[in-house]
Amino acid sequence: xxxxxxxxxxxxxxxxxxxxxxxxxxxxxxxxxxxxxxxxxxxxxxxxxxxxxxxxxxxxxxxxxxxxxxxxxxxxxxxxxxxxxxxxxxxxxxxxxxxxxxxxxxxxxxxxxxxxxxxxxxxxxxxxxxxxxxxxxxxxxxxxxxxxxxxxxxxxxxxxxxxxxxxxxxxxxxxxxxxxxxxxxxxxxxxxxxxxxxxxxxxxxxxxxxxxxxxxxxxxxxxxxxxxxxxxxxxxxxxxxxxx
Numbered sequence: 001x002x003x004x005x006x007x008x009x010x011x012x013x014x015x016x017x018x019x020x021x022x023x024x025x026x027x028x029x030x031x032x033x034x035x036x037x038x039x040x041x042x043x044x045x046x047x048x049x050x051x052x053x054x055x056x057x058x059x060x061x062x063x064x065x066x067x068x069x070x071x072x073x074x075x076x077x078x079x080x081x082x083x084x085x086x087x088x089x090x091x092x093x094x095x096x097x098x099x100x101x102x103x104x105x106x107x108x109x110x111x112x113x114x115x116x117x118x119x120x121x122x123x124x125x126x127x128x129x130x131x132x133x134x135x136x137x138x139x140x141x142x143x144x145x146x147x148x149x150x151x152x153x154x155x156x157x158x159x160x161x162x163x164x165x166x167x168x169x170x171x172x173x174x175x176x177x178x179x180x181x182x183x184x185x186x187x188x189x190x191x192x193x194x195x196x197x198x199x200x201x202x203x204x205x206x207x208x209x210x211x212x213x214x215x216x217x218x219x220x221x222x223x224x225x226x227x228x229x230x231x232x233x234x235x236x237x238x239x240x241x242x243x244x
Contacts, residue, residue, distance in 0.1 A: 057132040057241050060087040062139040065173075067097025069137040069158065069229055074104050076234035083241040087129050089122065091141055117144050126151070132244070135237060136195060140172060143195055155195040156240065158233050160225045162207055163191040167200030177218040177225070185212050188221060190228045192236050206236045 059077065061070045067088075074085045088101035088108040101108035115121040123146050126134065134147070136157040143155060159167055161176045171179070180188045189209035194202035208228045212221060 056081070057083040057244075058086040058130055059083055059133050059135055059237070059241070060089065060126055060129065060131040061085055061097075061101075061135045061137050062089050062091075062143075063095065063097040063137045064090060064092050064140045065095060065097060065138045067095065067100040067137070068226070069233060070097050071100045071104065072230050073135065073137065073234050073237065074101065074106055076238075078104070080238070083132070083238070087125070087131065089125070091116065091139070097138075113141075116141065120146055123147050123150055133237065133241060134195075137233075138172070142169075142197075142199060145197060148195065148197055153194060154244065156205065156237065157193060157195050157200075157202070158229055159191045159193065159200055160188075160222070160229070161191065162187070162189045162209065163193065163200055163204060167191075169199045171200070174218045174222065177221045180212065181216060181218065181221065187211055188225060190225060190232065192233060205240070206232065208232050 059073075061073060063070045070085075070088060074088075077084050085101075085106055088097060088106050090098050090108070090110055091112070093110040095110075098108040098110065109125070111122050126147070127150070131151075132154065134151050134155040136143075136155065139157070148155065159176075160173070161167065161171075161180060166176050166179050166183075177188070187209050189207055191200075191204055192206040193200070193204045196202040208231075210224045210228055
């Protein structure tokens with residue numbers, strides 16, 4: 001039984017004594033010491049303890065227009081514990097989406113073509129903000145390869161038609177709805193898909209359908225499609241966050 005071992009045991013004993021003394025002092029002062037417990041008051045399991053400390057996942061939205069879908073997504077996640085929209089970026093300085101995001105307390109910034117395609121500043125901002133998922137909501141530019149590479153499988157887009165029909169470069173907004181009507185389709189809908197290096201060609205995640213009614217014009221069809229977007233896009237995003 002060595003002298004060194006004895007010293008270690010004495011040192012450990014004094015540490016334990018000091019911890020007990022401080023704990024007793026805190027209790028005497030009425031300090032609120034909380035332990036991991038479930039909602040019903042029972043001791044938490046190891047998984048529940050880990051869940052308590054799981055890091056909030058950050059969502060960034062890229063948008064070019066009015067931002068109604070972006071606002072809907074921000075509001076949906078405003079009270080969520082697993083994910084939150086922390087950044088909105090737009091390629092148009094006067095886009096209404098920037099004002100909507102700022103009014104809801106979300107950081108919103110404009111970027112130009114050089115910052116997106118040449119200098120890599122947009123990608124750097126996404127990384128600095130520890131972005132977990134990138135959501136396109138009415139964003140009209142093709143996403144560059146460096147962003148795709150950094151977030152492959154973590155960039156999603158919503159298209160206002162049933163892909164693979166009525167997609168591709170230049171197919172957005174009323175152009176899509178007029179094309180659906182001109183083609184004599186009896187139904188339309190939305191497609192949520194992963195984003196790759198080409199317009200509207202990533203793997204499809206989810207689709208929802210609505211009828212095209214006699215007498216429809218681009219506006220009336222768009223209103224029906226928008227309802228599907230508002231209903232389904234946040235929920236699909238939530239599932240993607242849970243699965244990743």
